[in-house]
Every structure is written in structure tokens, then in C-alpha cells.
Amino acid sequence: xxxRFLKACRREPVDRTPVWFMRQAGRYMAEYQAIRRRHSIxxxxxxxELAAEVTLQPITRFNVDAAIIFADILLxxxxxxxxxxxxxxxxxxxxxxxxxxxxxxxxxxxxGEVFDYAFQAVRQTRIALADRxxxxxxxxAPFTLASYAIEGGxxxxxxxxxQMMYAQAESWHRMLSKFASVVVEYLRMQIxxxxxxxxxxxxxxxxxxxxxxxxxxxxxxxxxVQSLKPEGVPLIYFGTGTATLLTLIRKTGCEVVGLDWRxxxxxxxxxxxxxxxxxxxxxxxxxxxPIPEIQRRVRDILQRAGGRPGHIFNLGHGxxxxxxxxxxxxxxxxxxxxxx
Amino acid sequence: xxxRFLKACRREPVDRTPVWFMRQAGRYMAEYQAIRRRHSIxxxxxxxELAAEVTLQPITRFNVDAAIIFADILLxxxxxxxxxxxxxxxxxxxxxxxxxxxxxxxxxxxxGEVFDYAFQAVRQTRIALADRxxxxxxxxAPFTLASYAIEGGxxxxxxxxxQMMYAQAESWHRMLSKFASVVVEYLRMQIxxxxxxxxxxxxxxxxxxxxxxxxxxxxxxxxxVQSLKPEGVPLIYFGTGTATLLTLIRKTGCEVVGLDWRxxxxxxxxxxxxxxxxxxxxxxxxxxxPIPEIQRRVRDILQRAGGRPGHIFNLGHGxxxxxxxxxxxxxxxxxxxxxx
Numbered sequence: 001x002x003x004r005f006l007k008a009c010r011r012e013p014v015d016r017t018p019v020w021f022m023r024q025a026g027r028y029m030a031e032y033q034a035i036r037r038r039h040s041i042x043x044x045x046x047x048x049e050l051a052a053e054v055t056l057q058p059i060t061r062f063n064v065d066a067a068i069i070f071a072d073i074l075l076x077x078x079x080x081x082x083x084x085x086x087x088x089x090x091x092x093x094x095x096x097x098x099x100x101x102x103x104x105x106x107x108x109x110x111x112g113e114v115f116d117y118a119f120q121a122v123r124q125t126r127i128a129l130a131d132r133x134x135x136x137x138x139x140x141a142p143f144t145l146a147s148y149a150i151e152g153g154x155x156x157x158x159x160x161x162x163q164m165m166y167a168q169a170e171s172w173h174r175m176l177s178k179f180a181s182v183v184v185e186y187l188r189m190q191i192x193x194x195x196x197x198x199x200x201x202x203x204x205x206x207x208x209x210x211x212x213x214x215x216x217x218x219x220x221x222x223x224x225v226q227s228l229k230p231e232g233v234p235l236i237y238f239g240t241g242t243a244t245l246l247t248l249i250r251k252t253g254c255e256v257v258g259l260d261w262r263x264x265x266x267x268x269x270x271x272x273x274x275x276x277x278x279x280x281x282x283x284x285x286x287x288x289x290p291i292p293e294i295q296r297r298v299r300d301i302l303q304r305a306g307g308r309p310g311h312i313f314n315l316g317h318g319x320x321x322x323x324x325x326x327x328x329x330x331x332x333x334x335x336x337x338x339x340x
Numbered sequence: 341x342x343x344r345f346l347k348a349c350r351r352e353p354v355d356r357t358p359v360w361f362m363r364q365a366g367r368y369m370a371e372y373q374a375i376r377r378r379h380s381i382x383x384x385x386x387x388x389e390l391a392a393e394v395t396l397q398p399i400t401r402f403n404v405d406a407a408i409i410f411a412d413i414l415l416x417x418x419x420x421x422x423x424x425x426x427x428x429x430x431x432x433x434x435x436x437x438x439x440x441x442x443x444x445x446x447x448x449x450x451x452g453e454v455f456d457y458a459f460q461a462v463r464q465t466r467i468a469l470a471d472r473x474x475x476x477x478x479x480x481a482p483f484t485l486a487s488y489a490i491e492g493g494x495x496x497x498x499x500x501x502x503q504m505m506y507a508q509a510e511s512w513h514r515m516l517s518k519f520a521s522v523v524v525e526y527l528r529m530q531i532x533x534x535x536x537x538x539x540x541x542x543x544x545x546x547x548x549x550x551x552x553x554x555x556x557x558x559x560x561x562x563x564x565v566q567s568l569k570p571e572g573v574p575l576i577y578f579g580t581g582t583a584t585l586l587t588l589i590r591k592t593g594c595e596v597v598g599l600d601w602r603x604x605x606x607x608x609x610x611x612x613x614x615x616x617x618x619x620x621x622x623x624x625x626x627x628x629x630p631i632p633e634i635q636r637r638v639r640d641i642l643q644r645a646g647g648r649p650g651h652i653f654n655l656g657h658g659x660x661x662x663x664x665x666x667x668x669x670x671x672x673x674x675x676x677x678x679x680x
Binding site: 077156157158159166167206207208209210241243244261262263264267283284285288289290293300320322336338 | 435496497498499502503547550581583596601602603604623626627628651660662
């Protein structure tokens with residue numbers, strides 16, 4: 001197997017920097033759009049053959065160093081009965097949002113068996129991958145799950161989420177504990193089915209100040225990391241807007257920290273400490289820039305990484321829908337040819 | 341006049357920390373809603389009597405240390421003919437967005453006389469204030485104006501904005517120069533009509549990485565600051581998500597840096613340097629928290645400021661629509677009674 005990615009997760013030397021892209025299976029690919037015309041997102045997630053097919057699409061098209069299972073960060077909320085639906089042009093909607101202490105009380109405990117579809121999807125994908133590249137499993141992290149569960153969907157300001165955090169701290173912690181347990185079950189199923197690494201998406205945690213992160217979020221991430229340590233696969237913790245949270249994120253115990261584009265990679269890595277690997281940090285919008293601009297920015301990131309073991313090249317957030325394939329190609333090629 | 345605020349802008353000692361709130365005249369006040377039922381936002385901005393009345397509402401209701409003229413950050417775009425309209429539940433819309441090099445070429449130069457309504461509004465407000473507290477004037481900063489002008493309204497990812505920045509750098513700089521010139525004309529009118537300080541809102545500039553901020557934004561802020569220096573009023577530069585931009589923001593030459601809530605005030609101030617004043621940095625959502633939680637967070641900020649001259653207490657962004665008045669009262673009282 002091409003093990004550059006896994007070596008970089010463990011901060012071992014590699015022949016060149018590994019590269020993959022968050023949301024590399026997605027709307028910017030015609031092959032993906034063709035499948036989506038016939039199937040909903042949830043159908044693809046829950047039909048192992050389709051999940052495997054979509055996961056493989058970018059592996060067939062691009063020379064990336066890792067695959068990531070096609071799924072959604074919110075599947076734990078779906079499993080808990082919050083009524084997840086993806087509505088065109090609106091994004092994810094939770095039809096039964098959490099608003100009261102009673103709503104939190106009612107949240108069910110979920111065993112791993114609910115995620116049998118994920119187990120099967122990972123199995124089939126591993127077979128289809130035939131050990132070409134490692135496979136990454138993932139889930140949303142408790143805070144980000146809570147933000148969707150409470151707001152009922154996407155949000156700009158996270159007003160209800162923070163209000164609950166500030167006014168109902170006990171329910172908040174109970175809810176995040178429940179989410180953490182389900183996330184552990186879900187990720188454990190993926191690991192046992194064969195994923196080689198896992199990524200925890202705390203995409204919106206950067207809306208918090210450091211004190212709130214430390215008090216209301218960090219303990220739940222630490223619980224997940226501790227529960228999964230015995231499984232022996234590297235864990236990547238990713239969020240956007242986390243510049244002021246990095247020293248706290250180090251305390252999660254994760255092997256790899258995902259960085260958005262708002263930080264200089266060298267500054268961020270120094271803050272986190274070189275004994276943790278880093279992943280990132282190109283602005284996804286750069287993939288749509290003229291090729292020389294892409295190259296200038298890719299090289300800047302690689303120079304800032306300075307050839308230290310433990311850097312995985314990636315974007316600072318998921319690939320955007322209208323990203324041109326040539327931009328993706330140019331980025332991969334630039335990483336692979338660096339320093340030339 | 342109560343000059344605590346102006347003294348703090350100049351980093352002079354004060355008897356207690358001055359406090360005011362961004363968007364302190366707004367939807368959370370019944371008095372404001374009553375006016376809005378009869379008049380549009382643009383009508384209020386452009387009718388000096390109404391602008392003065394709304395500006396005074398929070399001064400009458402709360403014991404704040406500064407007034408801020410009722411206006412909108414996008415008025416420079418309105419003056420340039422981009423077709424600004426505020427649409428209920430959608431926010432600001434620009435009916436003639438900027439998409440091409442030709443659109444940039446066509447942007448007109450604007451003389452200060454277009455902003456006569458602002459001049460009159462400031463005049464009348466100063467009279468109505470009767471020197472109780474200083475009056476702050478403001479405008480959107482070039483990047484934030486560009487983001488609305490290009491996207492045609494609010495945005496989550498600023499895709500078109502960054503695409504233009506990356507692919508049409510010459511047009512980008514020409515556009516930002518034009519915006520900077522109009523902003524200078526607009527702010528100069530406000531200063532000559534009597535505002536005692538000005539704030540430049542670069543609300544969304546935190547979506548950029550530091551290199552892009554330095555190359556595509558900073559020179560235009562420096563141009564504005566230099567043009568207005570001779571007017572002799574302090575300038576506050578504010579943005580959200582700017583944790584990684586602070587050392588560059590220092591180079592703008594502004595007297596006061598506005599901080600959002602994602603940074604610890606002490607860390608941010610140390611990064612910027614104590615020879616610049618700071619304003620902020622309470623999360624606006626905290627105003628809706630239980631009173632003891634408000635007090636805990638207000639005191640934390642004041643402790644981090646450490647009694648150094650040059651801290652103005654404020655939120656990390658504008659007051660939100662459903663903010664309870666008691667939360668505003670509790671915050672002000674807590675600042676005024678600190679350290680008790």
C-alpha cells in the first residue's frame with residue numbers, strides 16, 4: 001500500500017509530502033453528480049455499493065495519497081433520531097432539533113449495530129481500493145454535532161447553541177457526552193471494518209473563545225480520543241477558525257491537527273508543537289485561481305512545513321462545488337514535484 | 341463632555357473603563373422597532389432628524405460612554421450607484437454587483453457632497469447629544485465593501501471575492517483604491533460635521549490568510565489612515581476572526597484595534613503592542629446569558645485588560661436582534677462597578 005499518508009500521521013520520514021482533499025468525492029466531479037441525480041446523499045451513505053463507488057471516484061481520477069469514506073459528519077444525529085434531511089440549496093436540516101433539557105434527556109444511547117451500513121461500506125471500499133491507498137473514516141465532533149442539533153441546521157452565529165451552553169451547562173455536558181459516546185461507537189465500527197485512520201470534524205468550533213472551548217468542548221474530545229486510543233489508528237482533529245484554540249487542541253491527544261488557511265502553517269505548527277503532525281492548509285478557493293497563483297500558494301505552504309516529518313498536504317476546508325478539475329490536478333502535481 | 345471614551349482612545353488614564361456597544365441602536369430596542377415600522381433603514385440613514393433620534397435612543401436608555409451615528413457600513417456603495425437595498429430576512433443586497441474589470445473601471449469617483457445627508461445627520465445628532473458623550477462616525481472598510489459589492493450581498497465563503505483577488509489582482513487594487521477614496525470622503529464629511537472618533541468596519545476580513553491580507557488589503561487601510569490623520573480624530577479598526585492578522589493590523593497606523601471574542605484580550609493586546617489601544621471583546625451572545633454568567637465573562641475581560649490605559653469595553657461584534665435589555669444593563673453595570 002502507498003503508506004505516505006499513514007507515515008506522515010505518525011511523523012515518520014516520507015519520500016514526498018502526502019496529499020488528499022477534504023470532500024474529494026463531491027459535486028465538483030461529474031461522476032459524482034451523475035450518481036447524485038439518481039440517489040440522495042443519505043441513500044449513498046447507507047448503500048455500501050454506492051458509498052464505495054463514490055469513495056473511489058477521486059482515487060481513479062486523481063493521484064491522491066488517501067481515500068476518505070463517503071459519508072456525512074451528521075450521521076450520528078441521524079442515528080439518534082433527530083430527523084436528518086439534506087434539502088437542495090439549504091443543506092442539512094434536523095427536523096427534531098434539541099431545544100430543552102427534556103430533549104437532551106430523551107436522546108437515546110446508540111449501539112454500534114445501528115452503523116452496520118457504515119461497517120459494510122468500509123468493507124466494500126477496502127476491497128475495491130485493493131490496498132492502493134489508505135482509507136480514512138470520520139465523524140462530526142460533539143460541538144459541531146450540537147450546533148446542528150440545536151440550530152436545526154446550518155447557522156451563521158450559533159446563537160441558540162451558545163445560549164444553551166451558557167444557560168444550561170449541565171444539559172450541555174450531558175448532551176455532548178451522549179454525542180461523544182455515539183461518535184465512539186460509530187468510529188469504532190469504521191475502524192473494525194478496516195479504516196486506517198480517522199478524522200473528527202469539529203468544523204465550526206472556531207466560533208468559540210478559548211475559555212469556552214476549554215470548559216465546554218475539550219473534555220468531550222479528550223474522552224473520544226481516550227476511548228479510541230486502544231484501536232491503534234491515528235486520529236486527525238480538524239476545525240476552521242481555530243487559530244486561538246491550537247494550544248488547547250494539542251491537549252486533545254490527537255495525532256494530527258487539521259489547520260484552516262487563516263494561519264501560517266509554520267506559526268501554527270510551532271504553537272501546537274512539532275511532536276504532533278499537521279494537515280492543511282490551502283484555502284479551497286485557491287483551487288479556482290490561475291495555475292501560477294495555485295503554485296505560488298502550494299509552494300509557500302510546503303516551504304513553511306520545511307520538510308519536517310508529519311505534514312499532510314490538504315485544504316483548509318472541503319473542496320467547493322465549482323472547483324475546476326485542472327486546479328485539483330495542478331495542486332497535486334505541485335505537491336508531488338516540490339521543491340521543483 | 342464625558343470624555344472617558346476619547347481618553348481611552350488616546351491611552352490616557354480614566355476613572356473607569358468606558359463602555360459602548362456596536363449596533364447599540366438596533367432591533368433589540370422597542371424604540372428602534374417603532375421607527376423601523378414606519379421607515380426603511382436607508383430612509384433613517386438619509387433623514388437627519390431620524391438618524392439623530394435613533395442614535396440617541398440607547399444614550400437615553402443606557403448609561404454608555406459613547407454614541408455612534410446611525411448609518412450603515414455600505415453607504416459608500418450606495419453612493420457609487422451599486423443599488424443598495426435592505427431586504428427583510430435577507431439583509432443587504434447590491435442590485436448591480438461588480439463582476440468584471442469593466443465594472444471596476446466604471447465605478448465613479450465620488451465627492452464628499454454626495455454625503456451631505458451624513459453631514460447633516462452628524463450635525464443634528466451633536467446638537468441633540470448636547471455634549472453628553474462623544475459621537476463616533478464610521479464606514480465599511482474597502483475589503484468588506486468589496487465582499488458585498490462582488491458577492492451582491494452577504495456571503496459565507498466569499499468565493500467570488502477571493503477569485504477576483506487571485507485572478508484579477510490589478511482590478512482588485514483599482515477597486516479597493518476607489519473604495520478607499522470614497523470612504524475617506526465619507527469619513528471626512530462626518531469628521532467635519534463633528535464626530536469625535538471614527539471606526540472602520542472590516543467585519544469580514546478575517547476570512548483571509550495573513551499573506552493575502554498583507555498584499556491585497558493592508559495598503560488600502562494604510563492609505564485611508566494616512567489621509568485622515570490630519571483631521572486629528574482617533575480611528576478604530578475593527579474586524580472579526582482577525583487573530584492571525586493582528587501584527588499586520590498594527591501596521592495600519594490606527595489608534596484603536598477592535599477585537600472579536602475569539603482572542604483572549606491579554607494575548608491579543610500583547611501581540612498588537614500596548615502602544616495601541618484596544619476595544620472589545622465580549623461575545624454578543626453572552627448578553628443573553630444568565631446575569632452571573634455575564635458578570636463572570638465581563639470581569640474576565642476587564643481582568644485581562646489589567647487596568648492598562650487604552651481599553652474600551654465593547655462587544656466582539658454588533659448586538660444581536662433578540663438581546664434582552666437586562667443583559668445590556670447588567671453588562672454596563674458590571675463594567676462600571678469593576679473591580680467590585
